[in-house]
Amino acid sequence: MNQVTRDPEIRQDTDWPLAIFGALKRARVRQVSYVPDAGHSRLIALAHQDAAMEATVLTTEQEGVALAAGAWLGGDRSVLLMQSSGVGNCINMMSLLNSCRFPFLTLVTMRGEWAEFNPWQIPMGRATPAALELMGLTVMRLEEPDEADEIVTAAADLAFDGGQQIAVLISQRMIGRKKWVSQ
Amino acid sequence: MTVAPGTMDRRDAVRSLLADRGELLVVSGLGSPSYDVFAAGDDAANFYLWGAMGGAALMGLGLALARPQHPVAVVTGDGEAMMGVGGLLTISVRKPPNLTVVVLDNGHFGETGMQRSHAGLGVDLAALARGAGFTEVVSLGDLDGVAAFRPRLRDLDAGPHFVILRIAAGEQERALPPRDGVHLKNRFRERLGFPVD
Numbered sequence: 407m408n409q410v411t412r413d414p415e416i417r418q419d420t421d422w423p424l425a426i427f428g429a430l431k432r433a434r435v436r437q438v439s440y441v442p443d444a445g446h447s448r449l450i451a452l453a454h455q456d457a458a459m460e461a462t463v464l465t466t467e468q469e470g471v472a473l474a475a476g477a478w479l480g481g482d483r484s485v486l487l488m489q490s491s492g493v494g495n496c497i498n499m500m501s502l503l504n505s506c507r508f509p510f511l512t513l514v515t516m517r518g519e520w521a522e523f524n525p526w527q528i529p530m531g532r533a534t535p536a537a538l539e540l541m542g543l544t545v546m547r548l549e550e551p552d553e554a555d556e557i558v559t560a561a562a563d564l565a566f567d568g569g570q571q572i573a574v575l576i577s578q579r580m581i582g583r584k585k586w587v588s589q
Numbered sequence: 590m591t592v593a594p595g596t597m598d599r600r601d602a603v604r605s606l607l608a609d610r611g612e613l614l615v616v617s618g619l620g621s622p623s624y625d626v627f628a629a630g631d632d633a634a635n636f637y638l639w640g641a642m643g644g645a646a647l648m649g650l651g652l653a654l655a656r657p658q659h660p661v662a663v664v665t666g667d668g669e670a671m672m673g674v675g676g677l678l679t680i681s682v683r684k685p686p687n688l689t690v691v692v693l694d695n696g697h698f699g700e701t702g703m704q705r706s707h708a709g710l711g712v713d714l715a716a717l718a719r720g721a722g723f724t725e726v727v728s729l730g731d732l733d734g735v736a737a738f739r740p741r742l743r744d745l746d747a748g749p750h751f752v753i754l755r756i757a758a759g760e761q762e763r764a765l766p767p768r769d770g771v772h773l774k775n776r777f778r779e780r781l782g783f784p785v786d
Binding site: 436437460462463464465466468469470471472473474475476477478479480481482484498499501502505506507508 | 649653655675777
């Protein structure tokens with residue numbers, strides 16, 4: 407079943423995952439953890455292909471919060487890749503970031519906000535920005551593919567130089583429609 | 590399956606395990622494991638969790654991946670370990686050779702009124718770890734066994750190890766490590782030579 411092909415009408419020609427990867431490399435991010443998402447699939451592949459990066463697949467997103475804290479203790483910068491439904495899984499673990507002021511960067515692909523076919527994605531998608539803010543994270547928005555490099559670079563600077571906890575929400579519009587049936 | 594209750598004194602077991610620790614970096618799970626690690630001797634290379642239940646082993650993974658030249662031990666309880674049971678799968682697929690996960694198993698949630706835990710109700714933690722794919726899974730029931738295992742904690746190339754210490758259930762006097770997470774983070778990083786800025 408063809409689940410991940412982008413709608414050809416929607417910005418198929420953009421190279422924003424590559425731009426994000428470049429921004430993360432320049433920011434000296436070494437550890438990448440993720441629960442897979444179609445929108446992140448290219449970035450995940452790039453991280454695995456990079457011998458200088460440590461890419462870790464998680465069973466649940468909250469593991470990535472703890473992993474990021476441990477990485478920072480050991481001197482590594484890291485990023486957690488997830489989709490909006492995973493944000494809810496992280497809430498209590500984010501206390502760790504707040505209590506210890508761990509720098510933290512997560513890139514969240516949004517579901518439930520743009521041409522969503524699956525109603526089950528909508529409640530957490532709608533709650534995602536507020537849930538992150540409730541736990542003390544700063545929420546940034548990436549809406550335009552051309553801005554991927556600039557926004558992720560700014561987010562990484564805020565996280566690792568400014569000592570903040572930053573979530574960049576990547577618009578579902580950028581990712582495109584999910585196809586549910588083969589054509 | 591019924592697991593025989595442990596008999597080791599938890600403080601003695603952790604003190605023995607962490608003796609002659611060298612360059613070992615330690616993350617301790619919230620509650621009694623943090624008290625046990627602190628009671629064995631405070632050290633800037635200890636990071637005591639007071640929360641983040643279910644996250645101790647994953648914190649150890651992030652640390653172990655960042656510092657391959659240091660041995661890393663996570664010392665936690667059976668309840669904390671099982672809340673983060675998925676994390677055991679995540680660790681085992683990464684196979685960090687410098688990481689040991691030590692689980693103090695008394696079969697109870699000690700901090701909250703000694704309710705029986707999943708381990709106490711028959712879940713076989715060693716089988717879980719073996720199924721996940723840990724390189725080595727050891728269950729130790731006496732202090733001689735702990736002392737014999739101790740040098741393995743400093744392995745940099747043979748892990749990840751999974752060690753169960755079968756301890757007695759029962760209250761101990763609390764030994765309270767610092768609770769300020771920023772302080773714990775900064776002194777840990779200073780120990781590793783990172784500037785605090």
